[in-house]
Amino acid sequence: MPSPRTRQRAFTLIELLVVIAIIAILIGLLLPAVQKVREAAARLKCENNLKQLALALHNYHDANQHLPAPRGTHTPTPLFTEYRGWMCEILPYIEQNNLATNMYTNPWYVGFFATFNTPVTAYLCPSDPRNLTSISNGKGALTSYVGVTGSDNDINIQFNGPTNGMFDIASPGVNFLAVTDGLSNTLMLGERPPSADFNVGWWGASDYDNLLSTRQLYGDIFGASGCVIPGLFGPGGSNGPCNGNDNHFWSNHTNGGNWVFGDGSVRFLSYSASAVTIPLGSRNGGEVVDAGQY
Numbered sequence: 467m468p469s470p471r472t473r474q475r476a477f478t479l480i481e482l483l484v485v486i487a488i489i490a491i492l493i494g495l496l497l498p499a500v501q502k503v504r505e506a507a508a509r510l511k512c513e514n515n516l517k518q519l520a521l522a523l524h525n526y527h528d529a530n531q532h533l534p535a536p537r538g539t540h541t542p543t544p545l546f547t548e549y550r551g552w553m554c555e556i557l558p559y560i561e562q563n564n565l566a567t568n569m570y571t572n573p574w575y576v577g578f579f580a581t582f583n584t585p586v587t588a589y590l591c592p593s594d595p596r597n598l599t600s601i602s603n604g605k606g607a608l609t610s611y612v613g614v615t616g617s618d619n620d621i622n623i624q625f626n627g628p629t630n631g632m633f634d635i636a637s638p639g640v641n642f643l644a645v646t647d648g649l650s651n652t653l654m655l656g657e658r659p660p661s662a663d664f665n666v667g668w669w670g671a672s673d674y675d676n677l678l679s680t681r682q683l684y685g686d687i688f689g690a691s692g693c694v695i696p697g698l699f700g701p702g703g704s705n706g707p708c709n710g711n712d713n714h715f716w717s718n719h720t721n722g723g724n725w726v727f728g729d730g731s732v733r734f735l736s737y738s739a740s741a742v743t744i745p746l747g748s749r750n751g752g753e754v755v756d757a758g759q760y
Contacts (some may be wrong), residue, residue: 478605478712479562483551491573502661505593505719505720508591508592508593509593509719509724509734510593511592512593512610512657512717512724513523513717513724513732513734515587515588515589515590515591515611516611516613516655516725516726516732517726517730517732518588518740519522519556519558519560519588519589519611519655519726520565520654520655520726520730520731520732521539521559521730522556522559522560523556523559523654523655523730524528524730525559526555526556526559527641531638531641532638532639532641533552533632533633533639533640533641533642534552534555534556534639535552535555535637535638536551536552536613536615536633536634536635536637536672536673536677537551537552537553537635537672537673538550538552538554538555538672538692539555539638548674549575549670549671550569550570550574550577550578550670551575551670551671551672551673551674551675551676551677552613552669552672552676552677553589553669553670553676554566554569554570554669554670555607557569557586559580560586561590562586565581565584565586568580568581569581569582569670570670575625575665578670581604581670582607582634582668582670582671583605583606583607584607585598585601585602585607586607586609586669587599587609587612588667589608589609589610590608590609590610591610591611591657591717591718592660593717593718594659594660594718595718596608598610598660601664602664605664605665605668606669606670606671606675607668607670608660608664608668608669608719609667609668609675609676610657610658610659610667611656611657611658611659611668612655612656612657612658612676612677612678612715613630613631613632613653613654613655613676613677613678614631614633614653614655614656614678614679614747615628615629615631615633615634615635615677615678615679615686616628616629616631616633616634616678616679616680616747616748616749617630617631617679617680617681617744617745617747617748617751618630618679618681618748620683623730625719628679630747630748630749630750630751631652631653631679631680631748631749632645632652632653632654632728632749632753633654633677634749635673635677640749642728643751644750645728645749645750646749646752647748647749647750647751647752647753648728648748649727649728649729649730650652650727650728650729650731650758651727651728651746651755652727652728652746652747652748652749653680653725653726653727653728653743653746653747654726654727654728655725656678656679656680656699656715656723656724656725657716657717657719657723657724657727657744658711658712658714658715658716658717658726659702659716659717659718660695661711661712662706662711666707666712667712670710674712677696678714678715679697679747680698680699680715680743680744680746680747681697681698681744681747682697682698682713682714689695697713697714698713698740698741698744699714699716699723699735699737699739699745700714700716700718700737700740701737701745702718702728715743719734719736722734722735722736722737722739725743727746728749733760735760736760739759739760741759742759742760743753746760
């Protein structure tokens, strides 16, 4: 006798809702983990970028017996808002020889304006959610990294630019022998994303575009009105009204940023270590900073 046909039972509405809820919970648990993995990868790539820049600076120093001039070597006297600053000087040391050759075509404005909007991957932090390689007309290619000019607390000195750091703006380039605090105790590079309007943070320029103090008394190294809060290492949005985020070191990483020390090492400092970036910003202040503080 043939067996009766077995009817296939369908999901009830309640069962379907339970399954959907379970899937939603799993996705909710998975997304933060994926985001953490992505951020870890981006932070590692950022660290590798900074290691590349650190090696380039050391190789430049070996070849010239000093670091590159913060405002470049194309004029006999450093001036404000000069083009072709220190990041242009190290292009040959990061495998950008052709770009360097074109950048230094004379007269200066021919070479500069032919290349100033060319993105350089090593100068960009991948954690920035914006598309930093797509440049609007008239704006320069961007950088997420800036040289440490020092930590002077004299407003008159800061008006012309801090001078006690690895990137002494009054110097044609600091020799490592002048770093009496020790290369491993002195900050050389830090993170600061380009400004929201992309008018600040050009690698082809100098001054406020790729140089910054660890204790910014003014809104920038020229001065800005209404600046009542020193620009100290801290999260984005924490240092207004002094030109806001442009006035201090910060990053798009979680809870801190990558820094390059004078010896070429790259370390991640949390924002809780903000205070130690001030003494670490000077090359010859004689400050004693316990590495355990950062």
